[in-house]
Amino acid sequence: xxxxxxxxxxxxxxxxxxxxxxxxxxxxxxxxxxxxxxxxxxxxxxxxxxxxxxxxxxxxxxxxxxxxxxxxxxxxxxxxxxxxxxxxxxxxxxxxxxxxxxxxxxxxxxxxxxxxxxxxxxxxxxxxxxxxxxxxxxxxxxxxxxxxxxxxxxxxxxxxxxxxxxxxxxxxxxxxxxxxxxxxxxxxxxxxxxxxxxxxxxxxxxxxxxxxxxxxxxxxxxxxxxxxxxxxxxxxxxxxxxxxxxxxxxxxxxxxxxxxxxxxxxxxxx
Numbered sequence: 001x002x003x004x005x006x007x008x009x010x011x012x013x014x015x016x017x018x019x020x021x022x023x024x025x026x027x028x029x030x031x032x033x034x035x036x037x038x039x040x041x042x043x044x045x046x047x048x049x050x051x052x053x054x055x056x057x058x059x060x061x062x063x064x065x066x067x068x069x070x071x072x073x074x075x076x077x078x079x080x081x082x083x084x085x086x087x088x089x090x091x092x093x094x095x096x097x098x099x100x101x102x103x104x105x106x107x108x109x110x111x112x113x114x115x116x117x118x119x120x121x122x123x124x125x126x127x128x129x130x131x132x133x134x135x136x137x138x139x140x141x142x143x144x145x146x147x148x149x150x151x152x153x154x155x156x157x158x159x160x161x162x163x164x165x166x167x168x169x170x171x172x173x174x175x176x177x178x179x180x181x182x183x184x185x186x187x188x189x190x191x192x193x194x195x196x197x198x199x200x201x202x203x204x205x206x207x208x209x210x211x212x213x214x215x216x217x218x219x220x221x222x223x224x225x226x227x228x229x230x231x232x233x234x235x236x237x238x239x240x241x242x243x244x245x246x247x248x249x250x251x252x253x254x255x256x257x258x259x260x261x262x263x264x265x266x267x268x269x270x
Contacts, residue, residue, distance in 0.1 A: 009088055010170060014063035017049035019083055021069025021076055022103055022137065026154035027094035028052045028068055034157040041161065044168055061086045064167060066160075067140050070096040070103055073132045077143055084144040089167065092140040093160070095153040099225060099260040102153075104137040107259060111135065139259070148173055152208055153223040153256045159208060176206050177228035180220050183211035192219055199239055201252060204230035204262065222255060226262030236270060246270045 018028060031038055032052055047053065048060035058079075065087035071077060084090055095101045106114050118133075140146055150159055150173075163173045180202035184191065192198040192214050200219030202211070208224045226232075232253075239249045253267030 010063045010167065014045050014168065015048050015060070016045040016064045016066070016164075017047075017057075017060055017062045017083075017087070018052070018066045018068070019049065019058075019079075020051065021067065021080070021097070021140075022072040023069030023094065023096040023101065024154075025052065025068070027096075027152070027160075030155050030157045030160055034161070037157065037161050041164060045164070059086065063087070064089045064091065064164070066091045066093050067097050068093050070100045070137045070139060071143055072103060072134055072137045074134065075132060077134075080140060080143050089147050090140075090144070091163070092146045092149045094155050095151065095223065095225070095256050097140045098149045098151055099257045100137045100139050102256060104259045105254070107136045107138075108254065151176070151206060151224040156209060176208050176224070178207050179203055179227040179230065180205045180207050180209065180211055180214070180224075182207050183209075184214050187211055187215065189214050192217055193238070193242070197242060199242055199244060199252065201235070203227075203238075204232055204235045204266075222252070222257055222263060225257045225260045230262050232262060232266035232269075236266060 018031065020028060028050075029052070031050075038053065045064070047055055048062050049055055049057045059082065065083050067080070067083070067090065071080060092098045096103065100107065106117075148163070150163055152159065166173045183189075184202065187210070189211055191200075193200045196217060198217070198219045200214065201222040202214060202220035204227055205220050205222045206224040206227045213220050236249055239252070244252075250267040250270040253263045253270065255263075257263045258267070
């Protein structure tokens with residue numbers, strides 16, 4: 001079924017579920033922290049499952065399922081497949097759900113190192129973890145079809161409510177293509193790379209945070225993944241000219257969205 005057909009098939013008061021996988025809960029908190037909007041949203045949709053906010057019905061059939069977190073265990077795979085079957089429209093929310101997130105950093109190490117970490121962190125539960133854990137942490141789309149992605153680490157409340165409202169009007173949410181630098185220009189923020197010699201990934205990172213870090217004189221960390229027309233060769237050259245080593249540059253790329261194609265490739269090539 002096409003996106004257009006799915007959107008037209010949504011009921012006048014859609015049912016909604018928010019599911020958590022491997023994550024820090026930050027994206028769900030983007031919903032909850034804006035209490036007034038959450039109350040308004042509850043009047044527009046029927047929330048069937050949202051453990052952080054109250055209602056719990058993991059297997060509810062819904063119009064819209066919003067997923068936070070990456071897939072790390074065999075049980076996760078079973079759960080996400082069931083959720084996909086039970087939902088008409090599925091949204092991956094945040095860096096963990098869209099690219100694997102911080103936990104996907106383990107994809108870049110060998111199995112022996114990973115097992116060593118597990119024994120250090122969970123010394124009494126290693127056998128259980130070995131039976132359940134997958135070799136990699138992966139985004140939702142690697143296991144089921146995803147209708148729309150909302151980037152961010154975490155996403156913003158504005159993003160989430162805007163997206164849901166667009167779905168209520170049965171239109172496809174627009175995708176962000178411009179870089180963070182666009183917001184810096186709109187807000188009159190002085191470039192931290194030029195004025196402070198502060199390494200910043202804003203030129204290659206998709207907008208969405210309203211230039212949150214540059215606004216407080218801090219370089220962008222790449223929370224929203226690669227911008228559509230990102231020029232990583234130029235970004236790498238600029239970071240080198242600022243005195244960063246190849247290892248430091250690779251660490252910047254291999255951070256929050258380390259498995260996202262743009263950042264992963266740029267880091268691997270450094």
